[in-house]
Amino acid sequence: MMRFNDVVEAIKGLSIDEKQEISMLLQQYLREESRDNIYKNFQVAQQEEKQGNLKFSNQIDKLKKMIEE
Structure with a gap:
């Protein structure tokens, strides 16, 4: 497994196009x-x-x- 660094x-080391794609x-x-989290909360x-x-x-x-309860 690759480390973050x-x-x-x-x-x-990638080209600009590759960086844009990433x-x-x-x-x-x-x-x-984010959508998955919203759906789970729903x-x-x-x-x-x-x-x-x-x-x-x-x-x-x-x-x-109600908030204080």
């Missing part, structure tokens, strides 16, 4: 990972709602009390 050094790939991977929230663990309110005072 080895990867950085390998990238330094940059685009990293951005794509980060977007995908699933957890759905499960909590089904179990009745979520509380909702549109009243500020009630929301403040």
Whole structure:
């Protein structure tokens, strides 16, 4: 397994086009990972709602009390 420093050094030796391609790939991977995390959090929230663990309110005072609990 390559160490982080080895990867950085390998990238330094690439052409500009290759560096740009790596940059685009990293951005794509980060977007995908972010989407996966959002979806996982959504699933957890759905499960909590089904179990009745979520509380909702549109009243500020009630929301403040809920936060303090």
